Amino acid sequence: MKLIAWLLIFLIGGCNSSTKTTNVNEYTIEDILIKTEDGGIISGILARKKGDMTPRPTILQYTIYVRDTGRDLKTLKQAVDHGYNAVIAYTRGKRFSPGKILPYEHDATDSYTVIDWISKQQWCDGRIGMYGGSYNGFTQWAATKKLHPALKTIVPYVANRPGLGLPMENNVFINPNYEWSFYVGNNKYLDTIVGNDRQRFRNMQNRWWETGVAYNKLDSIDGTPNPLFQRWIQHPSFDEYWQNMAPYKEDFSKITIPVLSIDGYYNDSQNSGLYYIREHYKYNPNAEHYLIIGPYGHFGAQRNGAKEINGYSVDKDALIDTNKITYQWFDYIFKKGKKPTILKDKINYQVMGANQWRSASSINKMNNDHLKLYLTASPLGTFYSLKKSKPVTNNFLYQEVDFADRETSNNNYYPDPIISDEIDSSNGFNFISAPLEKPLLVNGSFIGQLYASSNKKDFDFGVTLYEVMPNGTYFHLSYIVGRASYANDITQRKLLTPNKIEEIPFTNTHLVSKQLQKGSRLLIHLNINKNPFSELNYGTGKEVTTETITDATSPLKIKWYTHSYVEIPVWIE
Template identity: 60%
Template sequence: MRNVLTIIALLLSVARVADAQPAPGADYDVQDKVVLTTRDGATVSGMLVRRKDAAPTLPTVLQFTIYVRPERDLASLKEIADRGYVAMMAYSRGKYLSQDPIAPYEHDAKDAYDVIDWISRQPWSNGAVGMFGGSYNGFTQWAAAKTLHPALKTIVPYVANRPGMGLPMENNVFINPNYQWAFYVGNNKTLDSAVNDDRERFRKMQFAWWSSGAAYRTIDKIDGTPNPLLQRWMQHPSYDAYWQAMAPYKDEFAQIRIPVLSVDGYYNDSQVSGVNYLREHLRYVPNAEHYLIIGPYGHFGAQRGGEKLINGMEVPDAALIDTKAITYQWLDYILKNGPKPGVLKDKINYQVMGTEQWRSAPSLAAMSNETLKLYLSNVSLASANKQRAHLLSAVRPGKPAMLRQVVDFRDRKQFNNDYYPGSIVTDEIDTSNGYIFISAPFEDEVLYNGAFGGEIAARINKRDFDLGVTLYELTPEGKYFHLSYIINRASYAKDPSRRMLLTPGRLERIPLGMTKLVSKRLSKGSRLVVYLNVNKNPFSQLNYGTGKDVSDETIADAKEKLKVEWSNRSYITVPILRLAQ
């Protein structure tokens, strides 16, 4: 409780620091009103701290963020300076002392380059810059690497966001939980914590939108406050040039040849973004010095070394690491020729849930030594005592068959697709709609190690739909352990940058794209459970299937029910590490 109150007090303090800047400490030279002019004539502001007894020239550690918390930021900068660096905090264009419009994501790549260039030309700089930070600060590091400045020697992104791919939409589906974030960062020069903390307001808003049947584009009218940033983002439902300009894209990763240390969590909501940076980096630079540390952490836990309890699950002591200490060890390793952090046994370093064990692998692919291909069959499992339960089969069904589902989008009483791991371990899962598929029990203990994939084959009577696939372990004790999930817009499944509408009545093959990376011990007798459904709930856009921009569809487009035929040729792929091998 004390920690919660401390955080609340810290957030509330933000509103009081706009005019009263922190006073410099006796041991530090503090520049708390740094304002830089960018190449296009805008301004970026920030703070700079050096110890008075520092060497004449030093490497610089830069944090680049949209989150302006001057008191906390100054404390962070002093800590960095105490570690033997020049410390700088730069804020996104429009924040702090910058008078330009606030536009999250849009200018950070170019502005970060300009800040690094300015640092490299200062008399106290030895020409080397390192960056670290989480969430938005993780994104800005990759943004800075998009056009790599020669002075940038390393980045340490935690739970890095990838705009357009993780937020504000996930696999091209706009999601609601972070609706208020645009107000939080966009309402003033620091942060609007009062708005961000008003969860009741935004929960009420999304259920009011759900009940009204109004177009998603009008959701801010239902809230009663215009949300211009969201409206701008909704103009780009594809991962188009707007989003591509914000972070490295395709072969832009090829020139990122600096060492990288990424930190992420199995239950970090934006994990698909952070791990996608890793996948793309290694795709274009296979021998990149890029390390990953990942464990049973959420978005905030990964940034501070984990939490003892996450979504109701107790985390083993072995999983609780000192993220900050590892970060400084890494910065010393790269910028001061110090030893490499001991935790980095290999490129991929992961904690195995269900054990006290950490393991390492030279690559993501090497985390597993077998891939199970399991079909969503039409074989009914009456003995499972579960509605709509069928066999998740290791053998391809001999005769093609369909499982049929009808979804009435006019009905606001029935929610479909309960995919989010509110509780990681539960006694039961939703079986009121959708389909459940259950595998045969494992004959030996194995590790679920990696990210599941697969392909859903389906035929619908409309031009588009959003589907969800959730993967569980069903333990011998009858508990459901949430492993991973995906929500996917069928029309973007093959290419998030280009919408390809479905042909009504034709069997379509829908690839399952990015899912979360997870390591979990599966005991002998455990089974895998797949929950397949159509996405229809108040927590994201509602795709009525007309083929129009989903943001413009309304309940008037729901006169015809969605009819889905799920083919037994659908399958998932599951990465397994068999320890005996």
């Protein structure tokens, strides 16, 4: 009743904000409501020094995760302790906002409204900085879609880019965000019971896989409607729906504020986070955009890293204090403090296996050469040879994949564990290089060109890069999962012509830096993506989410041609 009365006073009053103040020790904590131009309401919390109205720079977090009795208050007080005022605002529909919860869709416009409101308060000196990870990283970039003059810097960690890293990756819908939609969408806070019921969703995934029903029927199998999932799968291309959520193409040319991004080699959505910096420099070559990246996962990059990730013990110097660096950055921007010492140049990366940090002026300058290696049909032990010279004769390797067979999965690409004793050789193809004559530094994102013909109009593929160490173990370096029909343009699907040799380029692989040992080999695993962890492309040319096991009347028959190649970025001393 108290909340309802408060909202009524706010709405009837016709003003653009409302506050409720509570003094907690040395802090003043205020609940705030901010009204948007289209009638929406944004709920938030303000923190400042008790009794102090001195205008200061304000640190803003914008999030869909409502943890207002614990973590959120802690982070607000931390900003105050560093000499700033602090606001955390929640996505429309969350906490005290009466609106509908629609992740991603309103954040670009609503964040502008929030920034505008903050900038006009007497306790704000007109300067605002944003920080945070994952969804909070996305909202910072959403806020730059139309850059408010008061927004002076952003510090996004492992930033999501809807439509690129989730809920689909390179136009392939993947499953982890299915339960996430319940976690953030079921109530005004977080539905931790449903959202964390991994067994429920694993059972749903397995039933879908075993029965072969259409991917768009997942919620029917689960027994609970999932309107957000259904909303997302209506957009399999990177179309205007996704483009409008964050900066796109020329939007980046207008982003002139300094940016500090933090990401990880083993962050699941790394291709989202690095999309922003690549596009930023593409459209604004003079951008002041820094990157810190190392052997971190999605959560490690937002905290202090981890001594071990997916079984790999990281180098000691890889462990950084993300929070400390963030406030060093804010002091650099707002208080003329020193730039964080880790920022030696625009790109700052930890070299796995070398226990050192390096820097470069751009992602492209991380390497000074490429190893171009061809996928040959020449047997080499139980694998095939990965050679520097292009085969004289254009041969091919033949693969057949029965989509009706649910006993066999293809493409075990996920880097967990990072180091393994063996590699799957039951399907797909493995191509291995000659031993390295001296240590080699792999630096950046590998790219490639596949040449293939098949009896279908489409297929999903996977390419994974490993270091085969001298002791015979496999170190997972990088990977890509992609859809052939989107290989040339993620915004528009172009179906393949059956039995025609098609060019399938790929570039959006995960960036990595690793010191390879003398005697190590490089290995490429090439496969068709067929497993329970993402939608299944049967190759009919129909919308993939509607295809069922009845579309698996004939196996995929594919020829991989031996003038296919990869280019691996390296640094040669």
